[in-house]
Amino acid sequence: MDTTKKLPLDMLYHWEATKADSPYMTQPIGNGKVVEYTWGRAIxxxxRMASYLKSLNLPEKSRIGxxxxxCAHWIMTDWAIWLAGHISVPLYPTLNADTVNYILNHAECEVLFVGKLDDWDSMKPGVPDSVRCISYPLSPPNDFETxxxxxxxxxxLEGQVHREPEELATIVYTSGSTGRPKGVMLSFENMAFAAAGGIETLGVGPEERMLSYLPLAHVFERTFVELGSLYAGFHLYFAESLDTFVQDLQRAQPTLFLSVPRLWxxxxxxxxxxxxxxxxERLLKIPLVNKLIKKKVLKGLGLDKVKLxxxxxxxxSNDVLDWYRNLGLELLEGYGMSENFAYSHMNKPGRTRTGYVGEALPGVEVKISEQGEVLVKSPATMMGYYKDEEKTKEAFTEDGFLKTGDKGEIDEMGRLKLTGRIKEIFKTSKGKYIAPAPIENRLMSHDAIEMVCVSGANQTQPHALVLLGEEIRPKMADESFRKEIEESFTQLIKDVNKTVDPHEQLAxxxxxxxxxxxxxxxxxPTLKLKRNVVEDAYQEKVDSWYAKKQPVIWQ
Incomplete structure (x- = not known):
């Protein structure tokens, strides 16, 4: 069907009329049991929840947290809020009480849905007494209405509620790696344009299966999972917990799978x-055996049915991308931000280039500023920041392009390569500028490294802070293991330093x-490094590390 002119609620009414008895969401409830929601039941x-929200007589277009x-109730809540004429305000399930309090007060939320949470006790103090709370079947113990x-x-609620395309649908508070989160205002049109464009580009249809486990409060999951399933009509499965993740994957047998670098x-x-x-690598080079091995590895990961x-x-990192592609999994990188509902660039099957985040999606205009900054513009671009005209103005160029804060370059096929964050670039004591991202990317090719932060403002040369992989961290006290890592990392520094300019070489x-x-x-909350927090945590030790003049140092 043509979804280009359909808003999210239009799609809801479409499935209600055409697929009421078809399964839409599979929700695990513990002990291997699941609850199945058809489109009819979910809507x-x-x-019914929208009727209840209407009965509260809240001011029109109230913000609801x-x-x-x-979980299935997250998605049904979003719909209920829209059907009742209000605006949804999702909060990350990992926030501390202070940030919960800031967002609920800033958005003036009068109602909060409190769902499936691991650490509700530490968040609860952030919820003002005046806020009415509603709980889900999977919520932690509470005395709220259920x-x-x-x-x-x-x-x-009867009939077909109509919301205008330009109406505010949701306020997404950025997980910002610095300062207070900003409230990104997204309209129904923003959401519709991104969802319809995304599924059309990827050729996604109603027969797909997807596991939803990255936070729905983040636009990446919201666009391609919540809105993607709403526009394509495919089956959503939810993960119960980290411990059951493998079983959850096996149950879903996903044909589409999204993840973030740290998890890949x-x-x-x-x-x-x-x-x-x-x-x-040896086994993958043997004809006949290699197909068997690829299938076995992907099956072990629960990804053997994945098409995209x-x-x-x-x-x-390029090495990780190539590793998966070598297994026969076409891993497509995409690029977007909260401010354009994650709709900007995407690699297309058969047109990928390692190190590039792909081509502009349909309807996206892109250009590079004189300073090398990537500028984008599309109907998915936000309305602005909630209650912050000054920051909204700063976010756009005079001709209406969104300033991404990323440096980049475009190849002859229109594919975009990101070369670093403008704000992350630092200056050495020699007056040379360094973008940490490309150096970090090279370091991440090492199997033992899970995360890395390249730093060195006002020092002669940059250095790297490295977090070892979770499975090998327990060996850090072992002398022979340390020796092995020191030799390996010393070689890694030499290899990386050969590929960068002299002023970028790691000390x-x-x-x-x-x-x-x-x-x-x-x-x-989306597992991105808060560079300023990491750098501040080790600031006092940095000078003594440089003084040691050793290639590998243990904290």
Whole structure:
């Protein structure tokens, strides 16, 4: 069907009329059990919840909060909020109380859906007493009104509610790696344009299966999973927990699979723990055997049915990309941001180029500024930042292009290569400028490295902070293991330094003993490095590390 002129609620009414009895969402509820939601059941529950929200007599277009890990109720809540004439405000399920409080106050949320959460006790103090809370069947223990009681009590909202294309649909608070989150205002038209363009480009249809596990509060998952399934009509499965992830994958047998660089690296490390890299490469070179091996590895990952695999949110190292492609998984990198609903660039099957994030998606104009900054413009571009005219003005050029903050270049086929963040570029004591991302990308080719941060402002040469892979971190106290890593990293520095300009050559690698996680604020909720937090944490030690003049240093 032609989805180009359809808004999200139009698509809801379409499936309600044509696929009411078809399965839409599969929700695990523990002990290997699942609940199946047909399109009819999901829309009926959303209509009942919308009736309840209408009964509260909130001001028109009120902001309603939603904090939960991914589940069927997350999506039904989004629909219910729109059907009731309001605006959804998703919050990451990993936020601390202070940020929860900031967002609920800034958006003036009067109602909050409290869903599936691992650490509700630490978030709860951030919820103002005046906010009315509603819980899901999978919520932590609470005394709030429950979803099931409400949908049992209220009749479904009748008819087809119409929301205008230019109306505000949702406010997405950026997981910003610096400062307070900004509220990105996205309209129904923004969402519709991105969803329709994405599924059309990838040729996605109703027969697909997808596992939803990256946070729906992030635009990457929201665009391609929530809105993608709404526009293409495919089956969504949810993950129960990290412990059951492999079983969840096996249940879903996804044909489409999205992930972020840190997780693609973790999956790879998991395989290489069982089969050393050299052995795997040898086996993949043997005719007849290689097909069997590729299938076995992908089946072990639960990805043997995947037709399209995507990576986004941050750059993926070329070596990791090539490793997956060598296994026969066409891993497509994409590029977007909250401010354009993750709709900007994407590699297309058969047209990929390693190190590039692909071509502009349909309807996206792109140009590079004189300073080398990537500028984009499309009907998916945000309305602006909520209650912040000044920052909104700063985000655009005079001719209406969105300033991405990324440096980039475009090849002869229109494919975009990102060469670093403008704000991440730092100056050495010799007055030379360095973009850390390309150097980090080269370092990430090493199997032992899970994450890396290249730094060195006001020093003679840059250095790298390295977090070892989770499975080998316990060996850090072992002397022979340290010796092995030191030899390997010394060689890595030599190899990397041959490929960069003299002023970019690394002085040393420091292996950190801390874990970098969302919980200690080193990572954003989408597992991106908070560079300023990482650099600040080690600032006091940096001068003494340079003074040692050793290629590898242990924290």
């Amino acid at each position: 009926d529950e959303a209509r 939603l904090i939960s890990k991914n 979803w099931d009681d409400i949908v049992a009590k209220y009749p479904p 690296v973790k999956f790879q490390h998991g395989v290489l723990q069982k089969v050393p890299k050299e052995k795997l 695999a995507g990576s986004g949110s941050a750059p993926l 040393f690698i420091t292996v950190v003993s801390d874990e970098w996680s969302i919980e200690n604020s080193f990572l954003t």
